Amino acid sequence: MSDDLNQNYMENNRKLWEEWVPVHVNSEFYRVDQFVAGENALNALEIGEVGDVEGKNLLHLQCHFGKDTLNWARLGAHVTGMDFSESAIEQANQLAARCNLDARFICSNLYDLPQHLMGQYDIVFTSYGVLAWLPDIPRWAKIAASYVKPGGFFYIAEFHPFAMVFDDYATDLRYRYPYFDKEAMHFDVEGSYADREAKIQSKEEIGWNHTLSEIINGLIDNGLQIEFLHEFPFSVYQQLPSLVPDGHGHYIFPEGKQPIPLMFSLKASKR
Ligand SMILES: C[S@@+](CC[C@H](N)C(=O)[O-])C[C@H]1O[C@@H](n2cnc3c(N)ncnc32)[C@H](O)[C@@H]1O
Structure with missing residues (x-):
């Protein structure tokens, strides 16, 4: 795949x-007013696994409009968020002001970040719905690892790449997208995941699946040591139609079934 085409x-x-940013900021899904009023935006999973962030420098990759980034700031971190959407960064700055929180937000494509941001961080964080937008995982891993301070760590909580092979419209588990395929996948845009009814001009969404081993080996190849890899039979999002709410903020398969992993988390440190 040529670099130009990926660009x-x-x-x-x-x-x-x-187009999605204003829809999301005003959506029930993202609960922005509740967040401003003090509601927690992070999941117990990443809060528990990242641990105490008080006084730590934290870089959030693909931060969207900064809600999670600002939640880390509320927990005491000195935060920097980055995203390639200008309106996301504008909204992130407005949200920081509304919440009276200090934060720095940088508008850049992930792959151009070294041209816009220097320095290293105690924690490099990224989560939920980030990797499928990136065509090149070895380059992503190189950039992510370069921002980790010696003694610091990288952390990701993400939808499991194996769960991405199933048909996202079928009510049973039906194989649809190849796990090992490196080609770009094209999807029709129907509103947004946060509001299916939203009127959007863009017609197409383009994504890439990446294997778990490619993600892990990319981080290892760039000097990080894996502390843990966890796989989960639940998700923070209804990524397949057959999932049902578990009553505790997660989606699971019905009847206690756990056929496939839905999310993973990984912590990798730099010695
Ligand atoms: C699903 S969102 C991340 C979600 C985050 N967990 C949340 O709910 O707030 C994915 C983000 O990745 C950003 N993004 C996608 N491709 C990118 C790229 N190549 N460089 C930088 N940001 C990118 C999008 O603008 C979007 O804000």
Whole structure:
């Protein structure tokens, strides 16, 4: 796949995100007013696994409009968020002001970040719905690892790549997308995941699946040591139609079934 084509695909996606941001900020899904009023935005999973962030420098990759980033700031971290959508960064700055929190937000494509941001961080954090927008995982891993301070760590909580192979419209588990395929996948845009009814001009969303081993080996190859890899039979999002709410903020398969992993988390440190 040529770099030019991937650039075009990412530009297509950036335009889509520019349209999605205002929809998301005003959506029930993202609960922005409740967040401003003090509601927690992070899941118990990442709060528990990342641990105490008080006084730590934290870089949030693909931070969207900064809600999770600002939640880390509320927990005491000195935060920097980055995202390639200008409106996301604008909204992130407005949200920081509304919440009276200090934060720095940088608008950049992930792959251009070294041209916009220097320095290293105690924690490099990224979560839920980030990797499928990126065409090149070895390059992503190189950049993410470069921002980890010696003694610091990288942390990701993400939808499991194996769960991405199933048909996202079928009510049973039906194989649809190849796990090992490196080609870009094209999807029709229907509103947004946060509001299916939203009127959006963009027609196409482009994504890439990545294997778990590619993600892990990318981090190892760039000098990080894996502390843990966890796989979960529940999800923070209804990523497949057959999932049902478990009453505790997660989605699970009905009747106690746990056929496939839905999310993973990973912590990797730099010695
Ligand atoms: C699903 S969101 C992250 C969600 C986050 N967990 C949340 O709910 O707030 C994915 C983010 O990745 C950003 N993004 C996608 N491709 C990117 C790229 N190549 N460089 C930087 N940001 C990118 C999008 O703008 C979007 O804000």
